[in-house]
Amino acid sequence: MRLTILLALLVVLAVTSLSCNKDQQPSRKELTLAVVSGVEGDALKQAAADYEAKTGVHINIAQFPYANLFEKEMIDFNARTGAYDLIMLDDPWFPTFASKQFLTELTPLLQKRGQNGPDSDFVATSLAVCRHPYETGALYALPYVGNSQLFFYRKDLFEKHDLNEPGNWMDVLVAAKTIQEKENGMYGYVMRAAQGNAAVADFMPIFWAFGGEMFDAAGKPTVNSPAGIAALEFMLALGKYSPPGYASFNADEVGAHLLQGTAAMSINWPAWISKFDDPERSKVIGKIAFTVLPGYQRRGQAEIGNWLIAIPRDSQNIEAAMDFLVWATSAEQMKLSALRGNPPTRKSLFQDAELLAKHPAYPAQLRSLETSRPRPRTPQWNEIENAFGIFLSKANSGALSPAEAMNQANAEIEKIVQRGQ
Amino acid sequence: MPKSRRLSNAGSRRGPLLPYLLLAPAVAVLLALSIYPLIYSISVSLQTAAGWGLGNFTRLLSDNFFLTAMAHTFVYAIAALTCEFLLGLGLALLLNSQIRGRGLFRASLLVPMMLPPVVAGVVWRLLLNPNFGAVNGTLKQIGIDTESLTWTASPRLAMLSVIAVDVWQWTPFVFLVLLAGLQAIPQEPYEAALIDGSSRWQTFRHVTLPLLKPAILIVLLLRTMDLLRVFDQIFILTEGGPGFATETISLYIYRTAFRFFDFGYAAAMSFVLLIVTNVISVFYIRVLKHETQIQ
Numbered sequence: 001m002r003l004t005i006l007l008a009l010l011v012v013l014a015v016t017s018l019s020c021n022k023d024q025q026p027s028r029k030e031l032t033l034a035v036v037s038g039v040e041g042d043a044l045k046q047a048a049a050d051y052e053a054k055t056g057v058h059i060n061i062a063q064f065p066y067a068n069l070f071e072k073e074m075i076d077f078n079a080r081t082g083a084y085d086l087i088m089l090d091d092p093w094f095p096t097f098a099s100k101q102f103l104t105e106l107t108p109l110l111q112k113r114g115q116n117g118p119d120s121d122f123v124a125t126s127l128a129v130c131r132h133p134y135e136t137g138a139l140y141a142l143p144y145v146g147n148s149q150l151f152f153y154r155k156d157l158f159e160k161h162d163l164n165e166p167g168n169w170m171d172v173l174v175a176a177k178t179i180q181e182k183e184n185g186m187y188g189y190v191m192r193a194a195q196g197n198a199a200v201a202d203f204m205p206i207f208w209a210f211g212g213e214m215f216d217a218a219g220k221p222t223v224n225s226p227a228g229i230a231a232l233e234f235m236l237a238l239g240k241y242s243p244p245g246y247a248s249f250n251a252d253e254v255g256a257h258l259l260q261g262t263a264a265m266s267i268n269w270p271a272w273i274s275k276f277d278d279p280e281r282s283k284v285i286g287k288i289a290f291t292v293l294p295g296y297q298r299r300g301q302a303e304i305g306n307w308l309i310a311i312p313r314d315s316q317n318i319e320a321a322m323d324f325l326v327w328a329t330s331a332e333q334m335k336l337s338a339l340r341g342n343p344p345t346r347k348s349l350f351q352d353a354e355l356l357a358k359h360p361a362y363p364a365q366l367r368s369l370e371t372s373r374p375r376p377r378t379p380q381w382n383e384i385e386n387a388f389g390i391f392l393s394k395a396n397s398g399a400l401s402p403a404e405a406m407n408q409a410n411a412e413i414e415k416i417v418q419r420g421q
Numbered sequence: 422m423p424k425s426r427r428l429s430n431a432g433s434r435r436g437p438l439l440p441y442l443l444l445a446p447a448v449a450v451l452l453a454l455s456i457y458p459l460i461y462s463i464s465v466s467l468q469t470a471a472g473w474g475l476g477n478f479t480r481l482l483s484d485n486f487f488l489t490a491m492a493h494t495f496v497y498a499i500a501a502l503t504c505e506f507l508l509g510l511g512l513a514l515l516l517n518s519q520i521r522g523r524g525l526f527r528a529s530l531l532v533p534m535m536l537p538p539v540v541a542g543v544v545w546r547l548l549l550n551p552n553f554g555a556v557n558g559t560l561k562q563i564g565i566d567t568e569s570l571t572w573t574a575s576p577r578l579a580m581l582s583v584i585a586v587d588v589w590q591w592t593p594f595v596f597l598v599l600l601a602g603l604q605a606i607p608q609e610p611y612e613a614a615l616i617d618g619s620s621r622w623q624t625f626r627h628v629t630l631p632l633l634k635p636a637i638l639i640v641l642l643l644r645t646m647d648l649l650r651v652f653d654q655i656f657i658l659t660e661g662g663p664g665f666a667t668e669t670i671s672l673y674i675y676r677t678a679f680r681f682f683d684f685g686y687a688a689a690m691s692f693v694l695l696i697v698t699n700v701i702s703v704f705y706i707r708v709l710k711h712e713t714q715i716q
Contacts, residue, residue, distance in 0.1 A: 071679040078682075195662035245551035247663040248574035256553065383681040387486075394664030399576040412485075419470075 029320055032060040034076075034087040036069050039271065040145045040307045041088060043337040047328045050336075057320060066090075070382075073312075077102040082314035085321040091129040091306045094141065096379040098132035103140040104311040109322045110139075118142060121331065125372050126306050126345040134377045141310035142329045143345035144337070148372040149205060149302035150364060152258060152272070153265045155289035157183065165289070169209055169234060169296045172265060176241035179264045188241030190263035192249035195393035200385050202267055203392050204303050204375065206238075207231045209296040214376045214384075214413075221413040223388065224406035227297070232395055232402035239396055247397035259283065267293065269305060270343050273361050290361040292368045304372035306345060343369075380420045387412040466688035477689035487690060489665060490673040496580065497669060498648035501587045505644060506637075508588065509595025514629075516596075517603045527600075534593040542657025545586045549573055549658075573659045576666040583655050583667050587648070595640050602636025603629070634712050642705040649698050670694055 033048055035041035041063055048059040062084065064072050070093055076083050077097070089097065097103050107117055118127055118139065126143035128135040153166065157179050166172045176188025193199040207214075207223075210231035216222050239246060243257060255272050257263035261283040275281060276288050293300035309328065311321045327333060331346055338344045338355050343365055349355055350366040359365075375381060391409035394400040400408070469476035481487050512530065516523045533541065548555045549572040557567040569575075572582045606629065614624045652671040655661065661668030670690065678687035 071682075074682050193663070194660060195664055196660065243552050244568060245571035245574035248571070248579075248659060253550075253552075262552070380681075383683075386676060386680065390486075390662075390665045392664075393662050394576070397574065397576045397663035397666070399664050399666070 029057040029317070030060065031057060031085040031317055031320055031324060032062060032083060034062045034064065034069065034073060034084045036088050036090075036307070037063055037065045039341050043340045043342050044088060044144065044309070044328065046340065047333055047337065048324075050333075051324055051327060055323075057324070059324070073097075077312065077314070080314050082312065082316055084312055085315040085317045086325060087310055087312060088144070089141065089308050089310060091304060091308055092375050092381050092385075094129060094308060094310075095132065095134075095377045095381065097310070098137075098140045099379045102313055104313050104315065104318055106139045106142065106311070106322070106325075109318070110326075113322075113326070121346045121348050123345055123347055123350075123366070123369050125304055125370060125374075129304060129306055129374050130308055134374065141308035142325060143306045144309050144329055144334070144342075145307035146343040146345035146365075146369050147269055147271070147305040147307070148365070148369040149201070149267050149293060149305070150270060150273075150290045150361070150368055151265070151293050151300075152268055152288055152290055154179075154261075154284065154287055156287045157186075157264055158289075165291055166265075166294050168294045168300075169206060169238075172294055173234075173238055173241075176238060176265060180241050183264075185262065187243045187257065187263040188265065189238050190249070190254050190257040190266045191235070191239065191242050191246055192251065192254050193235075193239070193247045193393050193396035194250045194389075196386055196389040198250045199389045199392035199396065200375075201303055203231070203235055204373075205267060205293045205301060206235055206296075208301050208373060209294065209298055210234065211297040214388075219417065221410050221417060223413065224403070224410040229403050229406050232392070232406055235392075236395060236402060247393055258288065261287075270361070270365055271341070273359070274341055290364045292364060292371065299371070302368045302372045304369065304374050307342075345369075378417075378420075380416055383416050384413050387416060462688045462691065465684050466686075466692055468685045477686045480686065481689060481693065486665070486668070486673060487670075490668045490670045491693075493580070493667065494649060494651075494669045494671075497584060497587075497651065497667075498645060500584050501591070501648055502641065502644055504584070504588045505592045505595045506641065508592045509599055509640070510637075512592070512596045513599035513603055514625075517600060530593045530596060532593075533590045534597075536590070538590065538653035539657055541586060541590050542654040545582075545589075545654075546573070546658050549582055573667075574663050576663055579659055579663060579666045583658055586654055586658060587651065590654070591644065591647070595644065598636055598640040598643075599633065602633045605636075606632045635709060638705055638709040638712070642702060642709075645701055645705070646698055649694065649701075 033044065035044050045061050045063065048061060051057065052059050062072070069088070070090075073084070073087050073089065073093075074096075077100070110117060118130075122143060123146060125148075126146055127139075130141040130143055131137045131139055151166070153175075157163075158165070158175065161175075161178050161182060163175045163178065164171070166175055172189065178188075179186055180188035191202045193202065207228060211227035212225060212231050213222055213227075222228070243249075243253075243263065246253075251268065251272075254263075254266050254268060255275065258266060258268075258272070259275065259282050273290065277285055279285060293302045295301075309325055311318055311325065315321055329345075331348055334344045334346055335349055335352065335355065338349055338352075339358065343359075343362075344350060344355075347366070350362050356362050376384070378384065388409050391400065391405040391412070395402050395405035466477055467473055467475070516526055516530075520526075536544070547553075549557075551557055551567070551571040551574060554572075556572070557570055560567050560570065571578065573579050610628045610632070611624065614628050619627070650671050651669055652675065655667055655669055656672060656675075659667045661672045671694075674687050674690045674694070677683050677690065
């Protein structure tokens with residue numbers, strides 16, 4: 001009995017190794033793509049299938065949830081396996097990847113194709129995050145999905161209570177107070193302050209608008225500047241109009257409050273826009289308006305959160321990968337991705353009539369993207385964001401005062417920066 | 422006769438080698454899967470950006486996040502262990518007696534234990550949601566003000582919530598082991614105690630408890646090791662928040678290794694956790710050995 005099982009296993013092994021050998025024949029072109037789960041990765045997956053049908057290049061897809069994609073890519077880079085020919089990456093990861101020279105520089109590859117650089121149709125802020133150093137350095141990726149934060153508000157309630165579209169954060173506070181006092185069962189604002197990415201993402205636009213800067217010109221952390229502390233004090237003031245427990249909220253809870261019609265305003269990402277029109281989930285169809293983030297001491301700026309595509313340095317198929325990359329980020333292909341729900345990174349597509357009819361928030365999205373700001377560009381961003389998020393969450397849950405939280409956050413960020421030097 | 426001699430000769434010739442040959446596969450697997458990674462991780466923990474040295478270990482002492490996470494881990498382990506043990510023992514004693522429908526009780530008690538911790542985490546995350554969750558919904562129904570009961574979002578209640586979920590999930594395990602222990606106790610000592618006219622408390626204190634001690638120590642040992650390395654439920658329920666209030670050492674190690682990609686420091690922390698777990702385990706095992714020798 002055992003012998004039969006053993007024999008059967010051997011046969012299976014032999015057959016699989018034979019078929020593996022067949023796949024490795026050089027005549028057949030093959031690319032492997034690491035993509036994220038969800039609508040962003042699905043669009044690229046679909047594009048890959050189209051590309052395979054068109055060119056015959058076989059494309060393997062390795063799809064991972066957001067939480068795992070970064071570690072899979074890092075492990076591949078560190079082990080130098082060259083497992084992936086193309087990777088999707090979230091723009092905050094870019095400084096880590098680029099500073100360690102994990103990615104292939106794209107300009108020489110573009111020059112081989114007779115282009116001096118990426119074409120000017122890409123939104124400047126989206127291209128800037130693909131360069132290392134930021135904006136001015138060498139090009140290591142191309143932008144695929146053009147997310148940036150937007151300000152969501154209930155236009156029906158704003159009209160009802162004679163409120164104007166909020167231009168600055170003080171307007172937001174007044175509107176939150178008015179709506180919460182006059183509407184039964186309604187919270188004026190909903191924010192997320194779960195430690196880590198959530199708290200930082202909701203805080204950065206306030207921090208910037210109040211004149212805060214995470215680092216000074218010499219690279220020393222300055223989150224505990226008077227402007228930084230004032231920004232956190234403001235976040236807590238606004239938190240009084242946010243549903244209880246927001247110190248543990250993530251994007252899902254914020255989305256749920258907006259969909260249920262129990263909160264009037266929030267900062268969120270464009271992926272939520274289409275959900276408000278889904279009659280099965282939304283109680284607020286047609287009632288939500290989208291605009292750029294409010295300012296205060298300075299003009300409002302959103303966090304940029306673009307999905308980029310890059311070619312790992314250790315890929316064995318750099319030329320073939322570049323063919324696919326250029327094709328997938330062309331206006332024609334990106335339009336298909338946009339029709340599937342991903343904001344583009346090309347100006348022409350934000351103005352495309354067919355897309356505008358489907359996505360009425362595009363003008364606001366383009367304005368937000370063009371004025372957006374990247375998270376501080378440091379290879380240690382993950383660690384800094386984690387530490388900063390912990391202290392923001394502590395302040396929002398009442399465990400620390402804003403000044404204490406910012407002082408402790410500053411000390412912790414300084415330690416991280418020093419370790420990196 | 423000659424045949425058997427030949428066999429025994431062959432046996433003695435192979436004798437010294439055969440046991441080693443038979444052990445070899447197990448040793449090889451152990452080396453590959455356990456010893457080699459252990460040694461490798463020691464060498465990783467001794468590497469810092471500056472080169473070889475004890476930098477990762479000295480950094481532990483000045484890392485507030487590490488010290489706080491360690492303290493949280495102990496608070497979590499001690500509180501959960503105490504509750505699980507007392508509840509488990511109570512339930513085991515209750516269901517060891519002849520009460521009606523005890524089969525049903527026993528079966529239903531085991532349900533939480535059968536859920537993967539991640540599923541338990543997701544279920545409780547929904548139940549404890551301050552706005553839409555069933556817990557606050559029910560409390561509201563019976564007229565309790567739930568405005569300040571934000572469970573996983575409040576620095577005071579978050580630790581309590583994650584401990585409660587662990588108690589909910591793992592009390593059945595303690596109960597199961599202790600029930601098995603109780604059922605293995607023979608009737609005679611009880612009869613003797615009855616004849617001597619001992620009270621129920623005296624019987625429990627001087628008969629049940631000593632005879633149950635091996636089972637108690639085993640369950641405490643297993644639960645302690647599990648509690649010190651808790652990860653899944655907390656990661657799902659609170660992600661260590663709000664503001665680090667429920668961050669345990671495993672979560673911090675995970676973040677350091679797979680978010681910040683500082684494997685050296687993560688390995689150093691893992692070692693400290695390993696040593697702490699070992700010291701506690703050795704203590705339990707010593708007590709256990711001592712007990713069985715007395716008996």
